[in-house]
Amino acid sequence: MNDKGTSVAKSKIEEFSQEESRLADIAKALSHPARIKILKILSEMDVCMCGEIVDLLPLAQATVSQHLKELKRVGLIQGDIEGPKTCYCINTNSINEAYSQIQNYFDTINKECKRSCKTNKK
Amino acid sequence: MNDKGTSVAKSKIEEFSQEESRLADIAKALSHPARIKILKILSEMDVCMCGEIVDLLPLAQATVSQHLKELKRVGLIQGDIEGPKTCYCINTNSINEAYSQIQNYFDTINKECKRSCKTNKK
DNA sequence: TTTCTTTATCGTATAATTGCGATGAACGAT
């Protein structure tokens, strides 16, 4: 107890780590079925016009354009303007980097789970 | 062209697949640094009281409780009430299931990318 | 019983996301 009658908390952290924030940001980009599907479509087509993607999704063109923008924001795809069209494709390096980050996260969790189980439940 | 002067679109899909929705839902649960950190904390502690988690995050107790609820919603953790306390722990099965789903998704994308590159750019 | 501790939930405020029609910019085709 301290002088205010409240329990003494261990000092709280001020913010999240860069790794945690980046991972959350990647997850956010993947947190909508439309964006999950867009990446799948792009992987199958290599490159792809925006209009083709629109036709494969149950969403309006303006909405699809927004989802593409979000995927571009985190770097998972890139869009090159070709005249009136825009040619989208997967950024392979960025996808692999994101996947590594995710794998590292889950692998660490699994390893820690096993370790702490042994320690605590001996 | 059709009679309305617009280009004939291939029939649009009505909704997203269950797999796409589930994957997006998992990603949504991981789309906040607090929830990324909570899973890491739980993996290190095996089991953990809510209060301990609160002390390790830069957030109020009510907010942390909400994040725990979201993780519970998608099944990644479980919380067992022990008297006035609640004991949280990772749901190992659910985490592994989620990880498999994610791995399958990224592996498919990578495979398709290589295939379509060969096909299109021969 | 009364008090303390712990945690979920309520209420509320603010911000972010999602979705779409309308518009405009850029370009090719006529």
Added chain:
DNA sequence: ATCGTTCATCGCAATTATACGATAAAGAAA
């Protein structure tokens, strides 16, 4: 130059997420 196509952006509405103080419930401790 005019028209048609393609796509990003704007403006708006509706929904959802985030955050936190206050409160309530449930039990432990006194």
